[in-house]
Structures are given as structure tokens and as C-alpha cells.
Amino acid sequence: MSYNQNQKQYEPWKHLFDDGMAEEIPAETKEIMFRGMFAKFREILPSMSDELEQAIRNRCKVIRFKKNAVMLRYDEVCDYCFFSTAGLVTALRQTEKNKERNCWFMMGGDVIIGVKSFYDRVPSAERLVALDDTDCIALHVDDLQWVYDTYVEFNIVGRILTQKYYVPAMERTNWVGLNAEKRFELVYDEYPKFITMVPDSALASYLGITDRTLRRVKTIVYKRKGLK
Numbered sequence: 733m734s735y736n737q738n739q740k741q742y743e744p745w746k747h748l749f750d751d752g753m754a755e756e757i758p759a760e761t762k763e764i765m766f767r768g769m770f771a772k773f774r775e776i777l778p779s780m781s782d783e784l785e786q787a788i789r790n791r792c793k794v795i796r797f798k799k800n801a802v803m804l805r806y807d808e809v810c811d812y813c814f815f816s817t818a819g820l821v822t823a824l825r826q827t828e829k830n831k832e833r834n835c836w837f838m839m840g841g842d843v844i845i846g847v848k849s850f851y852d853r854v855p856s857a858e859r860l861v862a863l864d865d866t867d868c869i870a871l872h873v874d875d876l877q878w879v880y881d882t883y884v885e886f887n888i889v890g891r892i893l894t895q896k897y898y899v900p901a902m903e904r905t906n907w908v909g910l911n912a913e914k915r916f917e918l919v920y921d922e923y924p925k926f927i928t929m930v931p932d933s934a935l936a937s938y939l940g941i942t943d944r945t946l947r948r949v950k951t952i953v954y955k956r957k958g959l960k
Contacts, residue, residue, distance in 0.1 A: 742756075742793065748801055748802075754797055755796050756795070765817045765867060765869055766869065769869055770788075781883075784879075791875035792869050792871050793812075795870060797862040798862065800861065801861070801866075805859060806826070806856060806858070809849055809853060813870070813871055815868065815871070816838060819839065819862060819863075820863040823858050825859075833940070834938040837930050837934070839929060844860065863934065864929075912939055912941045913952055916939060916946070
């Protein structure tokens with residue numbers, strides 16, 4: 733779907749619309765997405781008012797990033813947080829040898845941002861790329877800050893979401909010194925959906941091993957767990 737004048741709300745992603753890498757989402761699907769997102773918010777803040785919900789709705793954009801769409805480019809400041817309801821996204825960083833390495837993966841139900849870029853308002857050192865069609869509710873950083881300032885109670889939602897999605901990232905730094913077999917087993921145990929959703933090449937990149945080593949490691953771990 734090409735970008736047109738009726739889609740000005742999607743101006744930040746005009747280049748993706750023009751290239752067929754992004755599209756609008758049907759109204760009925762948008763409503764399902766919003767209901768799911770607000771249900772998660774109310775798990776954290778049961779007293780969340782209808783007024784607050786409407787204020788957030790009014791400031792959100794809903795967009796589908798097609799497979800291989802670049803949601804955030806290197807050196808671009810991350811202006812949006814994305815509440816993903818379906819799909820798969822990877823964060824990529826450049827290595828010293830000017831190659832790319834997968835740093836992590838995010839799927840439906842996750843909050844997707846370039847963390848340092850979003851919070852510190854600096855150019856991003858990573859790319860965010862959709863590995864599958866990914867449906868997102870996008871909220872601009874200025875609108876998010878307005879919500880925090882206007883509805884102080886919503887700050888607890890931001891704090892809990894930060895803990896839920898990004899504190900574990902610090903814990904994963906402890907995996908660095910482990911061998912490939914143990915790191916794969918930790919991914920299998922703690923993030924089992926990644927094993928079936930993430931392409932082997934991307935998973936191998938994240939683990940810092942070759943595709944061949946990944947196949948060998950899978951065989952060892954699956955055998956130990958009594959799986960085929």
C-alpha cells in the first residue's frame with residue numbers, strides 16, 4: 733500500500749509505505765489491539781480510568797510493519813515506543829568487523845524501543861528490524877511524557893513495564909561467559925517461543941555461534957531433555 737495524503741499520521745514511516753514495507757491495519761483489528769494493550773495496563777493499574785484510556789488512544793498510531801521492515805535505523809533517534817501485539821522484531825548491532833549481530837528478539841506482547849536512544853534522546857547504535865509482519869501501537873515520546881505529566885498514576889505502568897522487559901536484559905549479560913550449549917539451553921528454558929519463531933541464522937547470531945554449531949547444540953540439548 734502506498735502512502736497518500738489521508739495517511740499523514742504515518743509521516744514518520746512514509747518511506748516504508750512507499751516501499752510496501754508498512755501498511756494500515758483494519759479498524760476492527762485496531763480495536764482488538766487496543767483492548768489487549770489496555771487489558772495489560774489494567775493488570776498493573778486496575779483503577780485506570782476511561783478518560784486516561786481515551787487520552788492514550790487519541791495519541792497513538794497503529795501500524796503494521798511488513799517482514800524485513802527497518803523500524804529504527806542506525807543513528808536515528810528513537811522517537812516512538814511500540815506496543816507489539818503480533819509479530820517478531822530483532823535488535824541488531826554492528827560488530828568491530830563491520831558485520832551485524834542479533835542482540836535480542838521481541839514479539840507480540842512486548843514493548844519495543846531502542847532503549848538508550850529512546851530514554852537518552854541520542855542517535856541509535858542499533859537497528860530494529862521486523863523478522864515477520866509485526867502489528868504495533870506506536871506512541872511518540874512527547875505524547876508518553878504528556879501522559880505521565882497529566883495522569884501521574886500512569887507512571888507506575890511505565891515503571892513496571894520497564895522492570896518487566898528491560899531488567900531481564902541486565903540479567904542476560906551474565907550469560908556471556910557461558911558456553912554455547914548452556915546459553916542455548918537458557919534460551920530454550922526461559923524464552924521457549926524463540927526456539928520456534930526465530931530463524932536459526934538469527935538465533936545463531938545472537939548466541940555468537942555458526943549455524944552448524946547451533947544444529948549440534950540443539951541435538952545435544954534436545955536429547956538431554958528427551959526431545960527429538
